[in-house]
Amino acid sequence: MSDHEYTPKSKVGKWFNDRLPLLTLANHLTDYPTPKNLNYWWTFGGILTFCLLTQIVTGLVLAMHYIAHADMAFDSVEHIMRDVNYGWLIRYIHANGASMFFLAVYIHIFRSLFYGSYKAPREVIWIIGIIIYLLMMAAAFMGYVLPWGQMSFWGATVITNLFSAIPLVGEGIVTWLWGGYSVDNPTLTRFFTLHYLIPFLILGLVVLHIWALHVPGNNNPVGIDIKKPSKDTVPFHPYIVIKDGFALLMFMIVFAFFVFYTPNILGHADNYIEADPLVTPAHIVPEWYLLPFYAILRSVPDKLLGVVAMLSAILILAVLPWLDTSKIRSAVFRPLYRQFYWILVVDVLILGYVGAMPAEGLYLLIARIATAYYFLHFLVILPVLGLKEKTLPIPLSITEPVLGGSPNLAAAKNKESFKN
């Protein structure tokens, strides 16, 4: 990876490094040549690492006080909120942290879509990312079940019931998942175990994600391959570290605002009612970050096909590098793709909105159109666009515009901040 050999200066350092090259790794991470034109959309990788670590640390503390038992879970959460020192703080950070995590991951994913970061040679980074995203959804869903409120219970019931759509073995699988004939204590304890396990799997995958990133190096807003190290790059430390740090602090201000001033706004009021298997809430809705997929699920009249559509909506992303036929990475040089990109963003927001609404009448119709468009974008528009689109000429290097390149490049630079 690193182009130059590294030898520690001190004797002890050299002795240690010959046996375990940790210092070489540290040197690689600090010297890592990064494109110098990365904009703020590139800071979300660091922000996501922060989110993951925050969830793990607060989660560890919560797990010390939480009781995974159907009769005591709700009480133990209230115990944390009232009697554990700063328990309210830890829990609100953890609960809002999940939302912040998803906010950041959606920005991260959409940045990738805009700048074509999923294209060769970065397909493996992208696929690992999709797996992380899937695991995040699983972890978030199971975490939402743990307080054992009404939404926890009924959300768990609805989602696990999806597996009953599988022909022949579906019902058996659901019983197996529940550990009984309904969502109950065995379900809660296994969800707790898995909720504890998954973040560490994610952590492992994050290491692979970063490792895979460090092989080809970062994509950049211009989307061209650059020589590393060169005039186009800066060392990761201190340039990118301080920039990521600045963006992270901005993010933390938003985060803190939620935690301290509106800690419950992203949750559902019904989850402060203890789970009651005999009372079904009027509307069962998942957390906001799962709403687009919930809308897709409900827009298909058939249960099995609905589940298939929902899963495909996520898995289709994994084959995106091969669906997108364009040779050009960055949307900055793809005038048509740029428009379709924003239509997709709006489409997903619409899906999220109708996902929160009852699946009937106009909402259902909108959900169906938006679902159809979602698949149309990936299966038809992207492959065709890559072949037909007339792209703008791309620069040869990042520094070129700075050294007084063509007017096209100056325009490209302006567009780096998602302007169009």
Add this chain to the structure above:
Amino acid sequence: MKIFYRIILLVFLIIITPIHSNSAEKIEYLKTDWSFKGLFGKFDRSSLQRGYQVYTEVCSSCHSMKYLSYRNLAEKGGPEFSLEQAKAIAASFEVKDGPNADGEMFTRPGRLSDKFVMPYDNVKAAQAANGGAYPPDMSVLVKARGGGVDYIYSLLQGYEDPPTGVTLDDGVYYNKYMYGNKIKMANQLSDGLIEYSDGTNATVEQMSKDVTTFLMWAAEPHLEARHRMGFKAIIYLIILTVLVYFSMKKIWSRIETEV
């Protein structure tokens, strides 16, 4: 910096989505000034103390508050009764304890460490006494209802004669703020129902406000600490962000491109 306006816009979009979803059947709730709202929001102590009085004298005959202890009444950020007052309040309740050395259950006067005494032994008993409806535990009630404090405040004052064409079963009442307008709790408050120990005029509006304030505290006992810490945390973050911003400018000025 434009980017960050857009991020904030995105955050805003995300916030309004759940708000929208919760307000599908929205009715305008009655509004009042809550002292605990806002960046520096604090509880009104005397309102909390009066609210506790409304709870004990009116609500507590049916509604439990199982997550609260008598000690909470004297804790900082709450009604802040003096320790003696809280002890006296606790001692005025009979608490079931035991078994003792003879294996017998017995009752004794309450202590600060006891949880609020529940009106019924169990949910079934509560339902049996209330025409099949379980009066919900009020510890986190404010957080468990879509409209929060405004909803509770309005509901308490929302009793009306049913409009023509609406027939109500026995033990069902009409309330314009209740989901579906039918509620199994009768109107509990009337002007002058209780006599406030601080001499405040006990109007329905006053009692509704006081008891709702009390319920808000019960659901969020650390609200004041949260607001205080939040303000400090955000100020700290803003100062640090500014410092890091200038450090970043300085570092990046070493190379030709701007950040």
